[in-house]
Amino acid sequence: MGFYLTPWLRCQQARYCYRQALTQMRKGNVDGALAGLSQALDHAPHPANIHVELGKAHWQIGNTAAALEQFTAAIALDPGNVRAYGNRGLLHCQQGREDLALADWHQALQHRPGHALIHYNRGLLHFRQHNYAAALADFDVAIATNPNLAEAYLHRGHVHEQLGQPTAAAHDWELALCNDLNLDQARLKLHHLHQIHRDRALSQRLQAELGLKDITVEAEHQDDRLRIQVYRPMGVGINYFTLPDQIRDLLIGWQMDDVYSFDLTGQVQDQAVVEWRGHYKLFQGQPCPPARWHRVLLTAFVIFPPLGLPALACAMNLRQAYQRGDYPSALRASRAIQGLCRTGGIISFTLVTLLGGYWGYQRLYGPPEASAAPAQLAPATPVPAEADD
Numbered sequence: 197m198g199f200y201l202t203p204w205l206r207c208q209q210a211r212y213c214y215r216q217a218l219t220q221m222r223k224g225n226v227d228g229a230l231a232g233l234s235q236a237l238d239h240a241p242h243p244a245n246i247h248v249e250l251g252k253a254h255w256q257i258g259n260t261a262a263a264l265e266q267f268t269a270a271i272a273l274d275p276g277n278v279r280a281y282g283n284r285g286l287l288h289c290q291q292g293r294e295d296l297a298l299a300d301w302h303q304a305l306q307h308r309p310g311h312a313l314i315h316y317n318r319g320l321l322h323f324r325q326h327n328y329a330a331a332l333a334d335f336d337v338a339i340a341t342n343p344n345l346a347e348a349y350l351h352r353g354h355v356h357e358q359l360g361q362p363t364a365a366a367h368d369w370e371l372a373l374c375n376d377l378n379l380d381q382a383r384l385k386l387h388h389l390h391q392i393h394r395d396r397a398l399s400q401r402l403q404a405e406l407g408l409k410d411i412t413v414e415a416e417h418q419d420d421r422l423r424i425q426v427y428r429p430m431g432v433g434i435n436y437f438t439l440p441d442q443i444r445d446l447l448i449g450w451q452m453d454d455v456y457s458f459d460l461t462g463q464v465q466d467q468a469v470v471e472w473r474g475h476y477k478l479f480q481g482q483p484c485p486p487a488r489w490h491r492v493l494l495t496a497f498v499i500f501p502p503l504g505l506p507a508l509a510c511a512m513n514l515r516q517a518y519q520r521g522d523y524p525s526a527l528r529a530s531r532a533i534q535g536l537c538r539t540g541g542i543i544s545f546t547l548v549t550l551l552g553g554y555w556g557y558q559r560l561y562g563p564p565e566a567s568a569a570p571a572q573l574a575p576a577t578p579v580p581a582e583a584d585d
Contacts, residue, residue, distance in 0.1 A: 221249070226257050244274035251283060263287060278304045282314050289321055297321060312342035319348070323355060331355050346376035353385065362389060391417060398422075405446050408434070412465070422447075422458040426472075427465045436462055436472045447478055453524045479523035485530035487511040491537045500540030507536040 220228040251266030264287060270280035285300030301318045305311060319334030335352035338345055353368030366389055372382040395416050402424070403413040411434065412427040424443065428434050440460055447455060455478055462472035492511045496504030510529045517525040 221253060226253050242274075244270040244277050244280065247273065248277065248279050248283060251280075255283075255287060260287060260291065276307045278308045278311060278314070281307075282311070282317070285314075286317055289317070294321060294325070310337065310341045312338045312345055312348070315341070316345060316348050316351075320351060323351060326358075328355050328358055332359075344375050346372045346379055346382075349375065350379055350382050353382070357385075362392075365389070402443070402446065406439075406442060417455075420454060420456045422455055424458055424460050426460070426462045428462070429465055434462060434472075436460075436474075440474060440476050444476065444478060444480075448482070453528075456524075479521075482523055484518045485514065485527050487514050487530065488533050488537065492533060495537045495540045500544045503536045503540035503543070507533045507540070510536070 220226075247266045247270035251263040251270065254260075254266060255263035264284065267280050267284035267287065270277050271284070274280070281300045281304035285297040285304065288294070288300060289297035298318065298321065301314050304314050308314075315334045315338040319331045319338065322328075322331035322334060332352065332355045335348050335355065338348040339352065342348070349368045349372035353365040353372065356362075356365035356368060366386060369382040369385050369389075372379050373386075395414075398415045398417075399413055402415055403411070406413065408426070410429055410432050414425045414427075416423045416425075426434065426439070439462075443458065443460065447458070457475065457477045460472065460474050460476065461470055463470045489511060492504065492507045494504075495501075496508045510532045514526050514529040514533070517523075517529060
């Protein structure tokens, strides 16, 4: 009985050591994991998996040679071990042996064609090799197998970007963020793409509003200013002395509150020589927006104080904002004053109209006067007949 029980106990002990080693690996205790895996190797029912975990542990501490030996040993014991092929291919890729990596991943996919991570890793390698068609095919399979693989959406978006397909790229980056909100790279890509569309629309609008024929205008947002470049063909002139004022008037009229200045650069097309360069404050020379003090005071103390008092606070802050150069805040304060005073006047007029109407109604159709009740005759009291004498 003990002859048959001893191998079974050793197998169970190996399985226990294997599970404990995996726990130590998750805790970051690589040395403890290596000891447990080595102890479990002799009697484990599936030693190829032990070699794969040993290879990952050696790789984690930087011993890539030992990791490669362990992955190879796992493949020798189990030629169909997909994890061993996948990890060895990833190690080859990290070491720059891209052909060996592709060969290992090809072998892994022969045994398991729909492995999402192997398709994803091979797609990354194809992307790095500028083989965009093969990369796109691998990412498509990875996403079809695992629709929640956010990194696959991210890098498929990069492929679409390189292929000149910004709409498809933006769609993939949005899906990447839906699956993982911590993917800052996808968020930055979407922000950059939005910035490009915004700059292109602004450039077209500037060129159309300025009426510059045969002249190209390119605008780019940079923090709180615009970088505007003007390219003119040879033989076509531009009045650079009046152009900044024209641009300033347009930008102020468009109420671009996030822009405080702009740089203007002019040059001839196909020439590197810059013929004009200047930096201009957008609101330089603009008069202080009106505070409308008379309306503010009238609203605050006579017409409708609940809205007049906030208008009074805006009027007090308006001048300070203008003096410190924050023209957009001063302009917003002026608009708020106008809106508050107008609303207060409307509310006050409505209340007065309602009260006046009610008073007039009472005057015309007041309650009727009380009418006298008709007199009622008292009931006759019978008089007893007198007895005859």
